[in-house]
Amino acid sequence: MFYDLHMHSCLSPCAENEMTPNNICNMALIKELDLIALTDHNSTKQLPAFVKAAEATGMKVLCGCEIQTIEEVHILGLFRRLEDTFPFQEWIDMHMPDIPNRTDFFGDQLICDENDQVIGTEDRLLLVSLDVSLEETVDKIHECGGAAVLAHVLDRENSVTNQLGFIPMGLPYDGLEVKTPEQKQRVLDTHPWIRENDTVWLIDSDAHRLIDISEREHEISDKDFSRLWGDRI
Secondary structure, three states, rough: OOEEEOOOOOOOOOOEEEEOOOHHHHHHOOOOOEEEEOEEEEOOOOOOHHHHHHHHHOOEEEEEEEEEOOOOEEEEEEEEHHHHHHHHHHHHHOOOOOOEOOOOOOOOOOOOOOOOEEEEEEOOOOOOOOOOOHHHHHHHHHOOOOOEEEEEOOOOOOOHHHHHOOOOOOOOEEEEEEEHHHHHHHHHHHHHOOOOOOOOEOOOOEOOOHHHHHOOOEEEEEHHHHHHHHHHH
């Protein structure tokens, strides 16, 4: 399957308002992708409309979220069922600080319906750290039946290697995300204990604009897709 499993909708304040559920699904169809995931910052509230839009367009989707931990590390939670995200959102609400969003500074945080009509906004700022550790976040993603993927592991901002300086050896993550094949080799060179054949690698766009959604370039095998969830399927 050709995929892009990291993109943001207009609910994320750093994304363009054109990133509505239908626009995302239809752009993915134009780019001939087989599987996509929506991963807004610290929120799953756009996912119901996203799933309905996907059903209308025939696009296969995963339900996701990009969590920022107390260490300011970004980690993707990827879920195969929408209902698995409901308890996950409750957990987010328990641990996210109640800081008001400033739309003039950070941007809009729009919630759409399946027809891309704005039906609400998230008033709390989503670009914050939850008061939970990286380990606690991985555990909660697993508890809710999701796969935990360390996001953009070589980025200068909010990557595990930037914030901690290393990828913890005992952390039970399910995959590592990079932006290019060259970055994958750099991770292997600097973390020799990571065995290439034992790690599921994802190459995603982290799209905040429609044009940035991945082209039909990166493919995931059925085997690696299943390995992301293991016995949590």
